[in-house]
Amino acid sequence: MGTLLEVTDLRTRFSTPEGVVHAVNGISYTLAEGETLAVVGESGCGKSVSMLSVLGLIPIPPGQIASGSARYRGMDLLKLSEPELETIRGREISMIFQEPMTSLNPVLTIGRQITESLRTHLGMDHGTANRRAAELLESVGIPDGGQRLRDYPHQFSGGMRQRVMIAIALACAPSILIADEPTTALDVTIQAQIVELVIQMRQQIGMAVIWITHDLGVVAGIADRVIVMYAGFIVEEADVESLYADPRHPYTVALLAALPRADRRRDHRLKSIPGAPPNLLVKPQGCPFARRCDFVIERCWSDNPALAPIAPGRKIACWIDVKTGAPR
Amino acid sequence: MVETTLSASIHPVDELLTPPLSLRQLVWRRFRRHTMALFGVVVLILLFTYAFGGALFLTESYANQTETGVRLQGPSAVHPFGTDTVGRDILARTIYGGQISLLIGLTAVLIETGFGILIGAFAGYYGGVVDSVLMRITEAMLNIPQLFLLIVMAKFFSGKLPNITLLGRTFSGSVVVIIGIIGLTSWMYLARIVRAEFLSLKENEFVLAARAIGTPRREIIFQHILPNSIAPIVVSATLGVANAILSEAYISFLGLGVQPPTATWGNMLDGAYNYIDTAPWLWVFPGTLIVLTVLSINFLGDGLRDALDPRSRVA
Amino acid sequence: MTRYIIRRLLQAIPLLFVISLVLFVLMQNMGDPVATMGGRSVTRSADRERLRRQLGLDKPIAVQYLYWLVGNDWTKIDLDGDGVAETPGQRQGVLRGDFGASLVNRGKPVLQVIWDRLPNTLLLMGASELVIIIGALLIGIYSALRQYSVIDHVVTAISFVGYSMPIFFIALLTMYIFSVNFKRWGLPYLPTVGMFDPGVGKTTGQVALHMILPVFSLSFIYFAGYSRYVRSTMLEVMSQDYIRTARSKGLPRPVIIYLHALKNASLPIVTVIGLDLPLLLAGAIVTERIFAWPGMGRLFLDHASRSDTPVVMGILMMISVAVVVFQIIVDVVYAWLDPRIRYS
Numbered sequence: 001m002g003t004l005l006e007v008t009d010l011r012t013r014f015s016t017p018e019g020v021v022h023a024v025n026g027i028s029y030t031l032a033e034g035e036t037l038a039v040v041g042e043s044g045c046g047k048s049v050s051m052l053s054v055l056g057l058i059p060i061p062p063g064q065i066a067s068g069s070a071r072y073r074g075m076d077l078l079k080l081s082e083p084e085l086e087t088i089r090g091r092e093i094s095m096i097f098q099e100p101m102t103s104l105n106p107v108l109t110i111g112r113q114i115t116e117s118l119r120t121h122l123g124m125d126h127g128t129a130n131r132r133a134a135e136l137l138e139s140v141g142i143p144d145g146g147q148r149l150r151d152y153p154h155q156f157s158g159g160m161r162q163r164v165m166i167a168i169a170l171a172c173a174p175s176i177l178i179a180d181e182p183t184t185a186l187d188v189t190i191q192a193q194i195v196e197l198v199i200q201m202r203q204q205i206g207m208a209v210i211w212i213t214h215d216l217g218v219v220a221g222i223a224d225r226v227i228v229m230y231a232g233f234i235v236e237e238a239d240v241e242s243l244y245a246d247p248r249h250p251y252t253v254a255l256l257a258a259l260p261r262a263d264r265r266r267d268h269r270l271k272s273i274p275g276a277p278p279n280l281l282v283k284p285q286g287c288p289f290a291r292r293c294d295f296v297i298e299r300c301w302s303d304n305p306a307l308a309p310i311a312p313g314r315k316i317a318c319w320i321d322v323k324t325g326a327p328r
Numbered sequence: 329m330v331e332t333t334l335s336a337s338i339h340p341v342d343e344l345l346t347p348p349l350s351l352r353q354l355v356w357r358r359f360r361r362h363t364m365a366l367f368g369v370v371v372l373i374l375l376f377t378y379a380f381g382g383a384l385f386l387t388e389s390y391a392n393q394t395e396t397g398v399r400l401q402g403p404s405a406v407h408p409f410g411t412d413t414v415g416r417d418i419l420a421r422t423i424y425g426g427q428i429s430l431l432i433g434l435t436a437v438l439i440e441t442g443f444g445i446l447i448g449a450f451a452g453y454y455g456g457v458v459d460s461v462l463m464r465i466t467e468a469m470l471n472i473p474q475l476f477l478l479i480v481m482a483k484f485f486s487g488k489l490p491n492i493t494l495l496g497r498t499f500s501g502s503v504v505v506i507i508g509i510i511g512l513t514s515w516m517y518l519a520r521i522v523r524a525e526f527l528s529l530k531e532n533e534f535v536l537a538a539r540a541i542g543t544p545r546r547e548i549i550f551q552h553i554l555p556n557s558i559a560p561i562v563v564s565a566t567l568g569v570a571n572a573i574l575s576e577a578y579i580s581f582l583g584l585g586v587q588p589p590t591a592t593w594g595n596m597l598d599g600a601y602n603y604i605d606t607a608p609w610l611w612v613f614p615g616t617l618i619v620l621t622v623l624s625i626n627f628l629g630d631g632l633r634d635a636l637d638p639r640s641r642v643a
Numbered sequence: 644m645t646r647y648i649i650r651r652l653l654q655a656i657p658l659l660f661v662i663s664l665v666l667f668v669l670m671q672n673m674g675d676p677v678a679t680m681g682g683r684s685v686t687r688s689a690d691r692e693r694l695r696r697q698l699g700l701d702k703p704i705a706v707q708y709l710y711w712l713v714g715n716d717w718t719k720i721d722l723d724g725d726g727v728a729e730t731p732g733q734r735q736g737v738l739r740g741d742f743g744a745s746l747v748n749r750g751k752p753v754l755q756v757i758w759d760r761l762p763n764t765l766l767l768m769g770a771s772e773l774v775i776i777i778g779a780l781l782i783g784i785y786s787a788l789r790q791y792s793v794i795d796h797v798v799t800a801i802s803f804v805g806y807s808m809p810i811f812f813i814a815l816l817t818m819y820i821f822s823v824n825f826k827r828w829g830l831p832y833l834p835t836v837g838m839f840d841p842g843v844g845k846t847t848g849q850v851a852l853h854m855i856l857p858v859f860s861l862s863f864i865y866f867a868g869y870s871r872y873v874r875s876t877m878l879e880v881m882s883q884d885y886i887r888t889a890r891s892k893g894l895p896r897p898v899i900i901y902l903h904a905l906k907n908a909s910l911p912i913v914t915v916i917g918l919d920l921p922l923l924l925a926g927a928i929v930t931e932r933i934f935a936w937p938g939m940g941r942l943f944l945d946h947a948s949r950s951d952t953p954v955v956m957g958i959l960m961m962i963s964v965a966v967v968v969f970q971i972i973v974d975v976v977y978a979w980l981d982p983r984i985r986y987s
Binding site: 109 | 882887889891903910980
């Protein structure tokens with residue numbers, strides 16, 4: 001499979017009254033065609049910002065992309081003008097968001113919100129776009145698609161709205177879908193349905209998916225590869241089986257320890273990670289996870305380890321080997 | 329999403345949520361807010377000094393002294409602001425007129441605030457029939473433009489009061505009338521604000537607790553709930569002063585306000601448009617003073633709103 | 644929706660009733676209607692008494708109000724003052740569309756008096772409202788999109804000054820600049836008074852020319868506040884999630900701003916426009932007075948100063964009805980714009 005998207009050394013900052021927030025600090029990753037990549041991390045670790053940056057969707061100012069490139073089909077997305085980006089967004093790369101309740105425009109019909117992509121990007125006429133929109137609604141599991149085009153967002157439940165969002169995002173059969181915690185705001189049963197729907201649509205369209213989440217449980221069922229982010233850095237990258245079987249970064253270890261698993265004894269206590277993510281206002285010195293790390297050594301306080309390969313398809317950013325607790 | 333992502337990582341997040349600004353812009357914005365309010369205070373102090381300090385140099389009888397021989401003279405060394413249609417010195421009149429205009433602004437707001445708080449508090453606290461009746465009256469009053477009401481009421485009370493002598497000075501009885509009617513026609517917005525505050529506050533635990541131990545209603549209203557809704561009242565009253573000064577200017581401009589010889593910035597403008605091409609100084613000076621005063625009070629009120637009510641974000 | 648409108652209209656009835664009562668009481672001291680009506684000619688006290696009885700002024704205020712409301716053609720009045728009511732009443736009352744007759748324009752029905760002036764006021768206010776809304780939208784959206792640009796700062800400054808300025812001051816200022824001084828400097832200057840030049844006649848061009856200064860003055864002070872309001876509302880809306888969604892769809896910027904954002908932002912704006920109608924009406928009085936515009940505002944001032952109670956009362960009641968109806972229209976427009984609101 002060829003590489004579809006290659007992000008190199010992306011840095012995003014926000015100027016705030018309290019100082020500069022270093023939201024994304026030089027991350028690099030690739031996405032292959034048809035692949036599902038999960039981006040995992042606690043809230044505030046820069047996973048959403050890194051994806052929004054690629055599509056030019058962060059507000060500038062206060063946001064600022066300090067460096068990096070994002071190569072997609074021979075173009076650097078970060079260098080494109082706004083009109084050029086508009087031809088990519090929704091057509092080549094689509095996004096769905098965390099809050100289905102607020103992500104749809106409350107005063108426009110669902111039909112209008114689906115067809116405007118079709119008409120903008122594919123040049124469909126009104127009638128064709130409407131028929132296509134009805135099909136799309138049916139395909140994301142909303143019965144009576146044709147009827148419901150005339151409805152407004154408030155007439156749908158949260159789960160249904162997320163289905164509508166998916167229909168909008170997939171209207172032009174994009175090659176990449178970025179799903180920004182699309183299930184976080186939903187009930188558990190609905191979450192599973194949405195995950196299932198995305199998997200099914202991925203197969204139908206053959207697109208690549210970037211799935212942003214803080215829930216490692218969801219990742220196992222959907223992703224091929226996983227990136228773990230912490231404080232704006234990528235700290236571990238691995239295929240999904242290796243990550244679960246053999247986490248190599250202390251942060252990943254801690255995340256997995258906090259996750260309930262069926263293969264553990266019932267009285268096994270879940271372990272929370274002590275402390276809170278670091279203040280991104282301070283330019284990181286040393287490893288950002290050091291303060292919360294069980295394995296911390298002297299060097300962690302002064303030098304921030306770079307993301308380095310340790311095995312084929314596997315990278316971590318850590319000075320120590322979590323198996324032995326000794327420096328690598 | 330950008331906001332939520334960031335909000336977890338830095339503590340004072342409110343500024344980040346809206347609207348997007350760079351650091352420089354935010355600092356500038358806060359600074360400007362403060363300087364505008366400060367500017368307002370400084371100008372207001374200057375205006376008060378002008379109106380009350382100026383009286384030390386020029387007497388009121390001089391301000392009211394007519395001398396038709398020098399009518400409609402342009403600004404000169406003797407009359408820096410010129411003279412009016414009957415030869416009175418405009419500088420002296422803006423000083424004494426300023427006293428009356430500022431006095432009307434402040435006292436009318438006292439009446440307005442008193443009425444607004446009483447009506448709003450009773451409607452909000454008692455609810456039910458009391459609330460409906462009071463709010464219907466409020467609505468009825470809001471329905472007629474204030475200026476029309478002022479004109480009708482000015483006619484209603486005109487000539488009712490004799491001139492008043494206070495501290496050795498004589499004021500036209502119309503001053504009291506104007507203060508009264510401005511107060512009586514402007515309390516509605518404040519009443520609505522107070523009512524809304526009371527409606528939400530009266531369900532709070534501290535009020536329920538006070539009721540549970542048998543605190544008298546009057547005490548609950550005035551000592552428990554009212555102090556908690558003071559911020560919007562202060563802001564509204566401050567802006568109310570500006571509105572009252574404007575109202576006086578409008579009604580006096582229409583010739584139905586304070587009657588001469590007592591000067592106000594408003595009645596100095598009455599008839600000025602007849603001399604628009606020959607004597608612009610008739611309206612330039614009092615008009616500018618009105619704009620400056622109202623502008624300063626608006627700045628101050630805006631600053632107070634920001635300072636006292638962090639929930640309201642007026643961009 | 645129809646039911647909602649009907650219900651709102653029904654609710655307006657007691658409100659208008661309360662307003663009319665308050666106003667009627669206030670009218671009691673407007674001055675001596677008999678003097679107004681008769682002028683100097685009615686000097687004999689017998690004539691005065693007769694006139695008072697004809698106007699119903701000998702009756703208690705409650706009865707006067709009743710006559711005003713439902714008329715007195717169902718009863719007889721005692722015109723000659725002998726204690727026996729013998730003359731049938733003529734008035735039909737406001738409920739049947741009879742606001743009485745003007746005391747100044749002797750015998751002319753109030754409605755006719757108002758009707759003669761109404762179109763002029765509507766023209767002035769309609770034009771001003773249009774200028775205010777279009778101008779405020781353009782400037783407000785522009786400053787929201789270019790927040791903290793030079794133009795944004797300039798607009799902010801102007802709007803603060805404009806907001807603090809009495810209409811008459813801006814009116815005098817513009818008259819002084821564009822009429823007096825332009826004339827002095829030999830430039831094409833604008834007319835300041837009236838609706839048209841009597842020498843030319845009431846042509847569309849003349850009226851338009853005479854409208855420029857009054858409309859500018861009336862618009863300026865409201866425009867200032869409105870553009871600020873549009874700006875802050877647009878800023879608020881532009882930071883919403885659904886705008887990000889629209890952007891993520893790759894929609895062109897104009898579609899995002901003028902459809903996705905503006906349709907949401909128009910909701911609070913419509914509300915404010917609805918609430919501000921009384922303010923605009925008040926502004927119209929002053930503007931008409933300064934520019935000698937023959938509208939309802941000047942009619943009101945003229946007739947109020949001459950104690951023409953029926954006309955004053957008629958104008959005030961019409962304003963109240965207009966305000967009530969306008970607010971219902973605003974609510975309907977709001978419901979049309981916001982699908983989440985369905986009045987039932």
